[in-house]
Amino acid sequence: MPDSVISMDKVNKWFGALHALRDINFRVSAGEVVVVAGPSGSGKSTMCRTINRLETIDSGTIRVNGETLPAEGRELAKLRSEVAMVFQQFNLFSHLSILDNVTLGPIKVLRQSGAEACKEALGFLDRVGIGDQAHKFPAQLSGGQQQRAAIARALAMRPKAILFDEPTSALDPEMVNEVLEVMTQLAKEGMTMLVVTHEMGFARRVAHRVIFMDAGQIVEEAPPEAFFTNPKTDRARDFLSKILM
Amino acid sequence: MRGLMKAATAFGMAIAIAAGGSANAADFPAGSKMDQLAKAGKIRVGVQTQYPLIGMKTLSGYEGFDVDVARLIAAKLGIKKDGIEFVPVTTPTREPFLEQDKVDMIIAAYSITPNREKVIDFAGPYLPSPSAVMVKKGNPLGIKSMKDLIGKKLCGPSGSNQESYISEHFPEVRKTMVLFDSSAKCAQAVINGQADASTTEVAILAALSKQNDGQLQVLGINYDMSLYGVGLKKTDDKTFCKWINKTLEEAYKDGSWAKAYNDTIGTVVPGGAPKLPAIGASCPG
Amino acid sequence: MNELMGVISTLLRAFVTTLELTFLSAILSLVVGILAAAMRVSPVPPLRWAVSVYVRLVRNTPLTIVFFITVFGLPQVGVNFSFFSFALLALTLYTATFVAETVRAGIQAIPIGQIEAARSIGLTFTQVLAYVVLPQAVRSVVPPLASTFIALFKNSSIASAFGVAEAISVMTNMVNVHSTIVLSIMGATAAIYVALALLFGRAFTWLERKALIAR
Numbered sequence: 001m002p003d004s005v006i007s008m009d010k011v012n013k014w015f016g017a018l019h020a021l022r023d024i025n026f027r028v029s030a031g032e033v034v035v036v037a038g039p040s041g042s043g044k045s046t047m048c049r050t051i052n053r054l055e056t057i058d059s060g061t062i063r064v065n066g067e068t069l070p071a072e073g074r075e076l077a078k079l080r081s082e083v084a085m086v087f088q089q090f091n092l093f094s095h096l097s098i099l100d101n102v103t104l105g106p107i108k109v110l111r112q113s114g115a116e117a118c119k120e121a122l123g124f125l126d127r128v129g130i131g132d133q134a135h136k137f138p139a140q141l142s143g144g145q146q147q148r149a150a151i152a153r154a155l156a157m158r159p160k161a162i163l164f165d166e167p168t169s170a171l172d173p174e175m176v177n178e179v180l181e182v183m184t185q186l187a188k189e190g191m192t193m194l195v196v197t198h199e200m201g202f203a204r205r206v207a208h209r210v211i212f213m214d215a216g217q218i219v220e221e222a223p224p225e226a227f228f229t230n231p232k233t234d235r236a237r238d239f240l241s242k243i244l245m
Numbered sequence: 246m247r248g249l250m251k252a253a254t255a256f257g258m259a260i261a262i263a264a265g266g267s268a269n270a271a272d273f274p275a276g277s278k279m280d281q282l283a284k285a286g287k288i289r290v291g292v293q294t295q296y297p298l299i300g301m302k303t304l305s306g307y308e309g310f311d312v313d314v315a316r317l318i319a320a321k322l323g324i325k326k327d328g329i330e331f332v333p334v335t336t337p338t339r340e341p342f343l344e345q346d347k348v349d350m351i352i353a354a355y356s357i358t359p360n361r362e363k364v365i366d367f368a369g370p371y372l373p374s375p376s377a378v379m380v381k382k383g384n385p386l387g388i389k390s391m392k393d394l395i396g397k398k399l400c401g402p403s404g405s406n407q408e409s410y411i412s413e414h415f416p417e418v419r420k421t422m423v424l425f426d427s428s429a430k431c432a433q434a435v436i437n438g439q440a441d442a443s444t445t446e447v448a449i450l451a452a453l454s455k456q457n458d459g460q461l462q463v464l465g466i467n468y469d470m471s472l473y474g475v476g477l478k479k480t481d482d483k484t485f486c487k488w489i490n491k492t493l494e495e496a497y498k499d500g501s502w503a504k505a506y507n508d509t510i511g512t513v514v515p516g517g518a519p520k521l522p523a524i525g526a527s528c529p530g
Numbered sequence: 531m532n533e534l535m536g537v538i539s540t541l542l543r544a545f546v547t548t549l550e551l552t553f554l555s556a557i558l559s560l561v562v563g564i565l566a567a568a569m570r571v572s573p574v575p576p577l578r579w580a581v582s583v584y585v586r587l588v589r590n591t592p593l594t595i596v597f598f599i600t601v602f603g604l605p606q607v608g609v610n611f612s613f614f615s616f617a618l619l620a621l622t623l624y625t626a627t628f629v630a631e632t633v634r635a636g637i638q639a640i641p642i643g644q645i646e647a648a649r650s651i652g653l654t655f656t657q658v659l660a661y662v663v664l665p666q667a668v669r670s671v672v673p674p675l676a677s678t679f680i681a682l683f684k685n686s687s688i689a690s691a692f693g694v695a696e697a698i699s700v701m702t703n704m705v706n707v708h709s710t711i712v713l714s715i716m717g718a719t720a721a722i723y724v725a726l727a728l729l730f731g732r733a734f735t736w737l738e739r740k741a742l743i744a745r
């Protein structure tokens with residue numbers, strides 16, 4: 001499967017007695033945008049985090065670009081840098097300026113020169129529409145601006161894919177769109193994306209595929225139109241009826 | 246009236262002195278320090294706690310020559326053994342303890358010096374205490390005199406008479422001296438080869454070399470023939486001071502002084518009990 | 531009065547040794563303490579255990595005993611330094627445990643999201659510590675470190691019992707010789723300690739403010 005940027009095979013994960021991921025199988029191909037939906041506690045975040053090895057797994061295989069995730073160490077760090085992550089709480093480094101937040105990875109991990117990283121970072125910040133905020137600290141920005149900065153930080157790593165874990169859930173409603181617009185733009189440019197979100201409008205417009213999870217399992221997998229108009233399982237129907245109210 | 250009182254006091258004293266060891270409260274002039282102590286049946290004596298054979302606190306209590314001398318004096322006041330309260334003192338606490346009446350007397354390897362006599366009184370001396378030098382068994386550096394210690398690591402207790410004596414008389418030796426807070430640590434340093442020699446009172450060295458048997462050796466280099474005295478609060482009234490002098494002389498004559506010496510220092514220092522030097526430090530005659 | 535002035539000038543010279551001991555072991559214990567804290571939060575269990583044993587053992591041992599074991603124990607296994615170096619070693623071993631605990635607390639106070647974000651961009655464990663965790667921890671550890679180092683300053687006096695002619699050692703000698711002014715000598719020594727400690731306090735307050743500004 002050389003085309004799969006991310007692939008999971010029979011992945012299982014337990015938190016003590018809780019079976020958080022059950023036999024997860026799925027692939028994300030290059031250029032694909034996959035939306036992950038499902039009720040709270042169904043394992044969406046856990047799945048994202050295992051791909052980045054922020055969580056370990058108990059069985060199964062996760063591959064990034066065809067390479068199995070290695071154990072802790074330099075190799076893992078390298079693979080991690082190929083899959084960027086955007087968090088619900090933004091998680092910008094609070095002691096660094098926005099610019100330094102974006103350049104830290106390129107300088108320390110990609111070994112770019114300071115000047116080069118800086119120039120590119122300003123380019124990414126412009127792309128997400130906050131080029132004028134480069135020298136501020138995270139606490140001085142609005143939530144929407146912070147999340148866009150976090151996306152710029154992800155882009156600066158020139159990743160093969162970006163994982164979004166509910167990127168708009170912590171935002172005030174009026175800021176949701178500015179972030180979704182940036183994400184839509186990225187999708188159009190061909191970025192491979194795995195997006196955990198409840199924004200069904202975004203899923204309809206942008207996603208190539210929707211994965212529906214419940215109780216640690218992938219229950220349904222379909223193109224967005226099919227998923228939204230004709231969900232096959234009761235659980236998905238139930239979920240959609242609540243979320244689309 | 247006054248004259249009569251004075252005469253009575255003098256008479257009382259004469260009796261007390263004549264009576265010697267078998268004193269009781271009535272034998273001392275009323276209001277005198279001896280009288281107060283005898284009546285109370287208690288005396289507080291400042292002693293060292295870490296000088297083997299001189300003033301040492303062990304699990305079983307206080308022991309050493311200083312402690313025996315304290316008991317000897319207490320006995321002559323008619324104070325029973327359990328009426329003696331030993332108070333641990335250290336170099337810097339001795340003068341303040343006397344000045345602030347925390348103790349009635351101090352018998353704590355307390356060398357009589359002119360500087361100290363400015364602030365306190367000394368009865369005695371009760372012991373000549375020369376300092377000596379101890380080295381590793383076999384004297385590997387061949388040390389024969391104080392001069393041989395120039396450039397060597399000579400270990401001594403900080404704040405000790407040896408330190409001040411060497412500073413004054415052998416400044417070249419002082420330059421490379423190392424100081425610890427106890428002579429026992431110096432002995433360990435010599436055993437470890439971290440110091441070349443150790444110095445302090447000869448009695449302490451002898452005790453330490455006996456404890457670490459076979460590893461250390463006391464050399465015949467004696468210096469600083471300092472004399473130990475009984476420290477007392479400075480007063481114009483020298484009655485107590487003189488009484489202690491008298492008591493020490495008697496103990497010397499009747500052999501109890503020599504017995505105390507032989508029971509303690511004499512167990513490690515050869516040559517028997519020394520001659521007691523002329524009595525009368527702060528209160529001559 | 532003249533006598534006291536003479537004593538004070540001798541004392542001041544001895545304080546140079548006290549300050550040398552304090553500064554050198556402050557720097558060394560900062561290095562050792564940060565390394566120990568890093569090992570304590572590292573993903574390698576044996577490192578964590580080793581540091582945890584070291585910290586618990588040394589931190590709860592009276593400093594005098596740490597000195598004793600260092601000064602007299604090490605030579606018996608063939609390690610021999612000068613008494614000053616031994617004192618430096620003992621003070622560093624002891625103080626580093628306090629630094630390690632302080633830094634560890636500082637590290638653990640950092641939101642986990644900061645660390646996850648740093649790992650997710652591909653920083654290695656050491657890089658995460660160096661560029662994200664420690665710079666943020668500095669802010670919260672400066673005040674407790676100030677107390678640790680002021681304690682170190684005073685703790686350095688234990689070296690007087692182990693062959694180092696620092697302030698307290700010299701004070702003890704002075705007290706023996708100048709028996710008429712014992713209390714003045716001690717008062718003067720205390721005053722110098724207090725003055726220097728207050729000065730350190732100032733320096734740390736300044737550092738703290740700098741650490742806050744440099745966010």
Ligand SMILES: Nc1ncnc2c1ncn2[C@@H]1O[C@H](COP(=O)(O)OP(=O)(O)O)[C@@H](O)[C@H]1O
Binds near residue numbers: 038046
């Ligand atoms: N670190 C953890 N320790 C124990 N349980 C966890 C942990 N993280 C998540 N869980 C549990 O795993 C399940 C899945 O959580 P999560 O992946 O966060 O769900 P979602 O993102 O879909 O809301 C939940 O029941 C959650 O309580």
Ligand SMILES: [Mg+2]
Binds near residue numbers: 045
């Ligand atoms: Mg979640």
